[in-house]
Amino acid sequence: MFRHYQLVIFRDHHGAYRKLRFRGWLFALMLLALAALVAGDVYLVKYYYNYKRMEHELTEWEARGQDQNAQLVSLSDKVKALETDLARIRSFDAKLRRMVNLDQEPRDVSPEGEQKDFDKKYLPLYRQEMLGRKLHQFLAELRDQTALELARQQELATLVETAGVRLAALPTRWPVAGWIAAPFGERVSPFTGKKEFHKGMDIAAPVGTEVRSPGEGTVTFAGETEDGSFSVVIDHQGGLAASFGHMRDMLVTKGQAVAKGQVIGHVGDSGQASGPHLHYETRLYGVPVNPMRYILE
Structure with missing residues (x-):
């Protein structure tokens, strides 16, 4: 390996040539470098194909x-x-x-x-x-x-x-289509300006809007109250009653059985009212309770 080697290169057909002398270990080193280069190319090709395969698998997983x-x-x-x-x-x-x-x-x-x-x-x-x-x-x-x-x-x-x-007797539906002008509970009176307990809720609606029974029951009162309001009271059994005030008129009479959704009168502003609305109360054994406690529809 450590001998001297000569490489003769002929330049043309006239016999001109050139000699290259190098040691054996250099020749061996060149061969080793060539082998390393080939091995590196093989590794890179294999790495490239593995990379492409992994890239494809990653795309599928994503x-x-x-x-x-x-x-x-x-x-x-x-x-x-x-x-x-x-x-x-x-x-x-x-x-x-x-x-x-x-x-x-x-x-x-x-x-x-x-x-x-x-x-x-x-x-x-x-x-x-x-x-x-x-x-x-x-x-x-x-x-x-x-x-x-x-x-x-x-x-x-x-x-x-x-x-x-x-359940059909419970006042579960809205008695009139409108909006709540005054809820149940404490409020400032529109007439005295003082705080008072509002025993029902006022549902504002145009005059003539139909008032319907919120549940099955029996009319226990239909007439004019002391303040001049046309009112209806319906007994819904079990100690529960509902009253409707400030109506324009009444379409039911005392003792009459009413069905859920039946028209019992129309919205008005009779009695002490600041505008057309329905004063709606529910009482349990005579005690005022929030009507929203029963409304489901």
């Missing part, structure tokens, strides 16, 4: 991940809709319980007073497996709440059946 994200978001929307329906059912249950005097105070319909909003609570998350675990947890909680609400509904149904309460 597309699959986007599809999974879309499915999870769609599922979360469905869960939110189910959650909204359950909250509406629980709210309806709570209102029915107050109507039949099972619960005296409003019940907090959100579990533990917490706002159960799946989108705000669990999205966005940075890892899909975390979202999947949270989704299963949320569905388990929702299943437990649904089972609990089903039990409460069965309890309520049993109570209504044993007490003989007829």
